[in-house]
Amino acid sequence: MNLSAILSVLITLLMQNPVLEQGYIDVPRGTLYYEEQGSGEPVILIHGHSLDLRMWDQQFDVLAQHFRVIRYDMRGYGKSSSQIENFQFTHAEDLVILMDSLHIDKAHLVGLSLGGEVGADMLGWFPERVKTAVLASGNARLSAGPSRPMSAAEHRRYDEKIARNKAMGVDVLKRRWCNKLIAMGGTQSGRMREPLWTMIKEWDAWQSFHKEVRTVAAMDAFVQLKKNRPCIPVLILEGHAPGNWYSPHPEILNYLPNGRLKVMNDCGHMLNMERPEEFNKIVMDFLRQAKL
Numbered sequence: 001m002n003l004s005a006i007l008s009v010l011i012t013l014l015m016q017n018p019v020l021e022q023g024y025i026d027v028p029r030g031t032l033y034y035e036e037q038g039s040g041e042p043v044i045l046i047h048g049h050s051l052d053l054r055m056w057d058q059q060f061d062v063l064a065q066h067f068r069v070i071r072y073d074m075r076g077y078g079k080s081s082s083q084i085e086n087f088q089f090t091h092a093e094d095l096v097i098l099m100d101s102l103h104i105d106k107a108h109l110v111g112l113s114l115g116g117e118v119g120a121d122m123l124g125w126f127p128e129r130v131k132t133a134v135l136a137s138g139n140a141r142l143s144a145g146p147s148r149p150m151s152a153a154e155h156r157r158y159d160e161k162i163a164r165n166k167a168m169g170v171d172v173l174k175r176r177w178c179n180k181l182i183a184m185g186g187t188q189s190g191r192m193r194e195p196l197w198t199m200i201k202e203w204d205a206w207q208s209f210h211k212e213v214r215t216v217a218a219m220d221a222f223v224q225l226k227k228n229r230p231c232i233p234v235l236i237l238e239g240h241a242p243g244n245w246y247s248p249h250p251e252i253l254n255y256l257p258n259g260r261l262k263v264m265n266d267c268g269h270m271l272n273m274e275r276p277e278e279f280n281k282i283v284m285d286f287l288r289q290a291k292l
Helices: 003-016 053-064 091-101 114-125 152-168 170-183 189-202 219-228 251-255 276-291
Strands: 021-027 030-037 042-046 068-072 107-112 130-136 234-240 259-265
Touching: 021 091, 030 053, 030 091, 042 053, 042 091, 042 114, 053 068, 053 189, 053 276, 091 114, 107 114, 107 276, 114 130, 114 219, 130 276, 152 170, 170 189, 219 251, 234 251, 234 276, 251 259, 259 276
Parallel strands: 042 068, 042 107, 107 130, 130 234, 234 259
Antiparallel strands: 021 030, 030 068
């Protein structure tokens, strides 16, 4: 085999198996762990509550064949630093710091559950940093944002919730949460039980036993989104299964001129883990269409 043929084979192998880069980014009073693979336009994957970047295992390599893909652990999850009680931050602001540190001006965002809420925060607070957004099983959280202090009643509710969780015990709490996510699924939900439980078992459950600050901008960001009505292409993705509720008319779509809703049948909350092949195709088709 001549040199030209050897180089061709090596290039093909590199394209099929992009080099994995990983590291930590400093944020105020903490660090974020991230992994990156592939080249081209940046796609950032934002995980859900109680999980970590591993929930994207069946998307990371697939998308990296076509894009520069970044997945990361949000503050308080995975390998990133823990949250600090009474220290105010938002996941959206952390994400902007991550993007700045990786020299990313604008990115395609794909978030699920809590990650979808963070994506919605980005559309409201930082639309200039977003190329497109896929918000799966979560979008604009219509609750108080960081600008509104926690009321005495809210403090009491937190105290009561923490007391209940302590009485239950962390192991029971985790098992119930995992079973709930499985029960929300369709006929293929069993395929995700093992990887889902692995992440939840390793989650430190800090948020269940502390008074978490308002880490989602929620109404603070949604007010800005309603005012600015960004023309960014946005796909709201939901799963239709007997145990999974979703709004057939998400309010956020009233303020997104290029937004639309798509429903995956026989699928629950954890769309990307329950039906990864279908999820990947939907996301890839959306990203390709957005580039036209």
